[in-house]
Amino acid sequence: MANTARDLIKCSISNAPGTTGGFTLAAAAANSLMPVAGDDGLKFKLNITQNGVGTEIRKDCTYTHSSTSFSRGTMVRSTGTADAALNFTSAAIVRVVPSAEDYRSADPGGQLVVAIGDSLQGDGVTTGSLGFSTLAKSGLNWGCALLKQALWMPVGVTSSYSSGAPDLVNYCLAASGPTAQDVIEDQLGPAQALKADWWSVQCGTNDLTLLAGSTVAQIAARLRTICETGLSSGSKIALWTIVPRNGAQWTALESTITGAGSTIAKQKLKHMAVNNWIRRYAQETPGVVLIDPYHELVDPASAAGEWLAAYTADGTHWNGAGAFVAGQVFATAMRPFVKPVSLSSVSQLDIYDATDNISGDFAVTKGLQGSTAASGTGMSGTWPTGWTVGMASGAATCVGAVQARTDTVATGVLANGRELELAISTADADSRLRAYQAATGAVIPANTPFYAEAEVSVSANTAAWRGPLLQMFFNDGTPAIFSGALVPDSSLPLGALFDAVIRTPVMQSTAAAGGIIFTHMDLIASSAVTMKIRRISIRAIDPALPGLLLGAA
Structure with missing residues (x-):
């Protein structure tokens, strides 16, 4: 194929094709392409759109390079009644799209x-x-x-x-x-x-x-x-x-x-x-x-x-x-x-390296290792070494337990790793418990996109609460970046139990810095809920990650 970027062809037109005419191309739209001589005589599928008129999708539209034009082809779909042809003027925009028949599989795959x-x-x-x-x-x-x-x-x-x-x-x-x-x-x-x-x-x-x-x-x-x-x-x-x-x-x-x-x-x-x-x-x-x-x-x-x-x-x-x-x-x-994917890690070896493991983990306490006695008003039990658990606002009674994971990969076979169980028995209205690591294990380099994620499991919910929240605080010396994920706005259904991986928005700074990741439990009056934190990570995005177009508008 002469033009390997045909999906980037998007052009204005210079004629008024009405309901039957072809499309004479005028110029490529911003950041788009015109067809080239090697496309002469080839057939394309077109998306033709005009504000206030509608959209047609047509197949078998032949490109003629001498006139820089597409034929009208055969109608596939239209926003007109019963897929009627639309009356386009020179304000229409013509885009080339790949053939739908090439992509109609619903087989598993693809994350974005x-x-x-x-x-x-x-x-x-x-x-x-x-x-x-x-x-x-x-x-x-x-x-x-x-x-x-x-x-x-x-x-x-x-x-x-x-x-x-x-x-x-x-x-x-x-x-x-x-x-x-x-x-x-x-x-x-x-x-x-x-x-x-x-x-x-x-x-x-x-x-x-x-x-x-x-x-x-x-x-x-x-x-x-x-x-x-x-x-x-x-x-x-x-x-x-x-x-x-x-x-x-x-x-x-x-x-x-x-x-x-x-x-x-x-x-x-x-x-x-x-x-x-x-x-x-x-x-x-x-x-x-x-x-x-x-x-x-x-x-x-x-x-x-x-x-x-x-x-x-x-x-x-x-x-x-x-x-x-x-x-x-x-x-x-x-x-x-979809295909399961998890980038939260329990491996101590999985650490960030700008050359050899760019998508590695910045977090300090991977695997929730060690045990420290709880402290603070209303807090009892144990936390992982390097962790702090307490109230960001309001008051609550919480028993913590850092322990082997309690879920299984097969009957009688426990999942590998550890978990921090946080059992809330009572709380004030609009209160928030937070569990966090002190800092990232390495400074996140400048101009490096990254995000945080946590795997959690809610195993008991006997009195309503608002839900989990993950927050990343990145202190780069400028106004600090705050990034929140699944920010609650009302209570979850009483009794709702679930497993989830919560992921923050992506962040990037022109300055290198470290940060803190907070896992919150947003509570209301008399909340009674048990949540387990099983994995937590802070990861850079590998620029080679297929499909993720940083800078897309």
Whole structure:
């Protein structure tokens, strides 16, 4: 093949092709390519998009170098009704994508996932008191943790970051408020550039209110275009059903709905119809996995299909408990299609070396070795050597035990390594227990991207708590970087037990420094919960790690 970077072809056009004409290329888009002479006569699959018009995916579009043009080819999918051809003008953008048929396997493999869609995923990343953080009110964040990062949504910042989109790496393209049409126009191009193994697609709820004149077929066509674009780009798709919506949230947008010629009652029925279409489409389409938390979140006693009150923050979005349930649904559906991976280590040999082990561990107390008597108000038992356990805020009663792991790799065969069990029997409201190592074992070099992760297991939960939290503090002499993972916003379901690997966002500084990693337990009044910390690591990212594009926007 003459042009080995055909997936980077993205061009403006100079003609107005209408509904039948071909596309005369004008210029390459920023950081993109034009076809070359060696592509003359070859057939390509094209994604043609124009804001306010829509998207077509066409195959067998022949490139003619003498006229720098593509033929119209054969329609695969369109956002038009019944896949109708769209009336494009010279404002359209033409992208080349690989053939979908080459990538429609749902075989296991591939770790990176990009979040595409609306606030149900977009609200999972924020800047706040814990620095740049991922939040526990994201079903995708919980899903990745429950899969022990067999799927990973990398986001990350440098020490110069202040606000806005992550300035180091960003696989969370989801945002607040978009319809599926907005996703097509704004998120698909960046998603294709990331070349993630999976797209987590969650949108459509805003189409039911902001584009209330749309038919079920039109909404389905948009969702199908999103999925087909991902498949055509070599990714597999995790496709979510649309979550419930309470009556007050429908009523708040009633004027928009009636102004589009519909009614709330009709839109509720469309909601059900679109979800049923999503279920069928995922079942019938290779490379698409259904993520269907709707039935776990809806109140079965509600004739209006409202949320279970314990799982929603506002009648439109889930809270932390609802996101946890959604994450469990995600992990259960995705587990057959991912490969387990764990970079937390118990090996004392696994240490960072800039030449020979660049992805090695910076942490001091790998394996949770040694035993030190607990101290501090309300604290008793033992901690690993080099660890401190105590209250960051409020008060609680905690018994610690550093011990051999209690889980098994086979019946009667204990897993290798040690664990720190932290048993909370009572707590104040809004209190936080923290367990941490003194510092990293080596200074993290300047301009080296890194992250922290911890493997935890919740083995008892008899009185509600808010959940685990991992935080990395990196002191580089400038304003220190704080990075938080799975920051809680509400209590987890009572009795919920789980194993997880929690991973912080990626960080990078222009100055070399050390840091501290905190494993927190966020508590409420009378919390009673037991959590075991089994592994903990601080790791640099090997620049040769395939698929992770640092600096992606």
